[in-house]
Amino acid sequence: MFLWFHKLGSPPHFYRIAGKWIPWLGWIFLLLLAAGLYGGLVEAPPDYQQGESYRIIFVHVPAAWMSLFVYVVMAVCWAVIIIWHMKLAEVVLISSAPIGASFTFLALVTGSLWGKPMWGTYWVWDARLTSELILLFLYLGIIGLHNAIEDKRTAGRAVAILALVGVVNIPIIHYSVEWWHSLHQGPTVTKFDKPSIHWSMLLPLLLMALAFQVYYVLALFQRCRAELLRRERNHKWVGEL
Amino acid sequence: MLEFLKMGGYAAYVWPSYGLAALVLWLNWYLPCKQHDNELRQLKRRKKAEKK
Numbered sequence: 001m002f003l004w005f006h007k008l009g010s011p012p013h014f015y016r017i018a019g020k021w022i023p024w025l026g027w028i029f030l031l032l033l034a035a036g037l038y039g040g041l042v043e044a045p046p047d048y049q050q051g052e053s054y055r056i057i058f059v060h061v062p063a064a065w066m067s068l069f070v071y072v073v074m075a076v077c078w079a080v081i082i083i084w085h086m087k088l089a090e091v092v093l094i095s096s097a098p099i100g101a102s103f104t105f106l107a108l109v110t111g112s113l114w115g116k117p118m119w120g121t122y123w124v125w126d127a128r129l130t131s132e133l134i135l136l137f138l139y140l141g142i143i144g145l146h147n148a149i150e151d152k153r154t155a156g157r158a159v160a161i162l163a164l165v166g167v168v169n170i171p172i173i174h175y176s177v178e179w180w181h182s183l184h185q186g187p188t189v190t191k192f193d194k195p196s197i198h199w200s201m202l203l204p205l206l207l208m209a210l211a212f213q214v215y216y217v218l219a220l221f222q223r224c225r226a227e228l229l230r231r232e233r234n235h236k237w238v239g240e241l
Numbered sequence: 242m243l244e245f246l247k248m249g250g251y252a253a254y255v256w257p258s259y260g261l262a263a264l265v266l267w268l269n270w271y272l273p274c275k276q277h278d279n280e281l282r283q284l285k286r287r288k289k290a291e292k293k
Contacts, residue, residue: 095273102268239284
């Protein structure tokens with residue numbers, strides 16, 4: 001197990017493995033996406049209160065979930081960097097940031113496009129929306145800090161600490177709809193008893209969430225490959241490509 | 242079909258959401274691919290220069 005972990009952490013090995021996985025992940029993503037879109041846009045019935053507008057959830061909710069998930073991945077990278085000094089974790093961390101930022105951006109914009117017809121406003125400064133906006137700033141801060149520091153090893157460690165500090169925001173976002181009165185609706189899927197959403201809507205939602213998850217790995221792999229080539233351009237393994 | 246595109250009167254909100262999602266997913270794939278190819282191209286150029 002440790003040997004496997006160690007091997008995976010080696011840049012040339014990761015570069016090769018990721019390259020092999022990308023086409024497979026691509027097909028899985030497209031299949032999940034097609035099934036999710038069909039289920040969400042065609043099969044699922046309109047909502048009895050929100051009509052057709054609720055169909056925005058099929059992109060809004062997966063994007064919002066992923067915005068949190070990617071940030072948690074980055075915080076885990078911090079631990080790997082501190083404990084094992086693994087170079088690859090730095091690459092994964094900084095390659096995740098732009099993907100996470102764009103998921104956050106997508107969640108915010110689709111949310112406000114949903115908010116306008118349902119709440120009557122694009123934006124309110126309530127707990128859920130504001131904490132998600134802070135998440136976007138955290139992502140942007142991490143990208144900015146990484147770009148500002150010339151030495152990439154130092155930059156990697158600096159952004160890892162910023163990623164860790166920001167992780168306090170994650171439970172705040174998740175529980176914000178329960179802790180504060182919010183315009184945002186409460187959780188409908190991640191409830192401990194039964195989700196209060198019908199399976200005809202839940203199934204496409206989960207398919208889309210899975211598609212986004214696979215997409216993240218896909219985009220992350222490709223970004224990591226590019227970043228590895230850039231960082232290690234003077235290494236022997238890159239010369240042998 | 243037209244009914245579907247109208248989205249019960251919410252077309253102005255639903256379709257931009259999906260459009261933006263498509264754009265975000267496409268860019269996140271396209272940009273790293275381009276960067277990766279650039280690196281490989283530079284690598285080839287360097288190799289050629291070394292041979293000379």
